Amino acid sequence: MRKPVSLITGANGEIGHGLIDYLRRQDFHDIVALDLNPIDPQMQRYCAATLTGDILDDFLMGRLVTEYEIHRIYHLAALLSTRAEYSPETAHRVNVEGTLKLIRLAHEQARWHGHSVQFLFPSSIAAYGLPNADTKTRAGRVREIDWNFPTTMYGCNKLYCEHLGRYYAQHYRQLAAESAPSGVDFRALRFPGLISAFTLPTGGTSDFAPEMVHAAAQGHPYKCFVCPEARIPFMAMPDGVKALILLAEAPAEKLTQRVYNVGSFSPTAAEFRTLVIKAFPQAEISFEPDPPRARIIDTWPADVDDTPARRDWGWQPDYDLPRAFNEYLVPNIVRYYKEQKARDEHRIHG
């Protein structure tokens, strides 16, 4: 009798670190962690199994079906917005074809063990596309159905996968002689820019905020690639993990939609810089906008309306901007780099 497990793809990424750190404290499913790179040794101890491989590898997908009884999938593997612009076709393969392979895995698993498989999908504010700064300002807090005109390959990928998941959840093989539910319980969040105290982002356009605070904590000068007035929604990583768990645990009958906004705080880059300087007075932070990347940020909303998430499954962020800095980011980042410096010195001097 195989034990039910939760599969986490992209487990070595920013959300993966936070999610495994949360799940290890819960007596829920065993964790199977999958990533293109070896799983962080610090996290391996919390996982029943760790796999290194590519979600595009059909042989690996076959192994997952035969070796595990998967009841929940957190599909975190993706190429983020900036990286995806340098390799749009690769991004499509990973972000779309990879997601379809995981949805089909969920479908096959559901047929095998007879239970629906929850598929938690991190969509993004990149699914929105506002045409210019004035419209962005007037639009204010956008709803899920507003401005779904993404201008990045990553945003197009995320929006399409939202529809793919909704198709499997609600319309799968609708013309079949004996139409039966797919067994895929797809649930998606449109995450804002997530900021972790313990990991640095790679390849995102919202990375300017975490990059700024991590550079300041290390005493490195930072040239911000967006304009001072650039404003998008952000969230402290613990709230990102909280939203995933709350959505996963929400009774199906409470959900009125498959895709939810979740919001927390929406500072301008200049406001964020002010808080970083307050925490690290010696920080050298300048603005040197990179026009193409700055233009992407201008297409993302200034803020999101997360009323449906609050109404349907009790979403409520724990961290506003001051608390995110004072209680999460600054104390943890300072400790993280102090411990890293001690590790480096120990490695050099023994």
Ligand code: AKB
């Ligand atoms: C990115 O910047 O690409 C991501 C996102 C906002 O989804 N962090």
